[in-house]
Amino acid sequence: MDVWKSIPSWFKLDNYDHCANYSSLDWANELIMRCGSNIAGGELSELDKQIVEHIKNNGLSIRGKSYCYSEELKKLYEDNPSTYKKTRFAVTNLSQITAYSFFLDANNKEKIEHDFSLLDLSTCTKERWRIRSPYTHPIANLNYNHENAAYLEINLHASNEQLLMEFKDWLLETRGDTQDIVKRQFSKADFEDWHTSRVFAYWDLTTIAASENATIPLLMLGRALFPDEFDVELAARIQKVTKKKSKTLFSPEVVNALMAQAESEKTQWNNS
Incomplete structure (x- = not known):
């Protein structure tokens, strides 16, 4: 396995700044775009190649010419007239x-x-x-x-x-009372924490490196993600904080909970 000697020129940390203002719907879409790909899983499909190219050029799906929204999320951006108007998402009457x-x-x-x-x-x-x-x-x-x-x-x-x-x-x-269940709503504080922890930038760099059968030294990764921080052990921060938060964020439980929260917020907007 190769080791990157430098961060590639296509990576621009500024491309990820916009997620500081993301809603639950935006976070869910970014996650689904990445989770639905096979970037690190072997031979890339044409769609996987499009996603990689979009990430390299734009970072976030909302930047530039948008790659596309997942089918699960398209309906949240579109007004779908219905004979029955839901007032809640997670708790509804049996249809x-x-x-x-x-x-x-x-x-x-x-x-x-x-x-x-x-x-x-x-x-x-x-x-x-x-x-x-x-x-x-x-x-x-x-x-x-x-x-x-x-x-x-x-x-x-x-x-x-x-x-x-x-x-x-x-x-x-x-x-069940398991650690896998998301037990509370995600808040702006969570979104800010994910943003400042650079979870998407971390995932994109490490996953694309893995697709090229390569790894990135932790210190190099830390300097790329946190270029203005000098008083912390960057390699340890990547290993103990960013990597851990990225793994949690990309778990099926969090992705599904974010989708449900986005659906609920969309329902509330439609009824306001």
């Missing part, structure tokens, strides 16, 4: 299409139709309960997986306190 899909996609669709036809005809309470009983189990127990969504039945006669208490218990039981 008809989702409710129907549980039935239409069920492996035992014919049996469900048969049993419910008997249920309509039966007048015997005991018989009706016998027919209903197999269908009283939560859908989650049948291993349905609808795009990382879960569906609840909420008893609105219960107090707010009880509902919130039980939802908290359900959330812990369903998602």
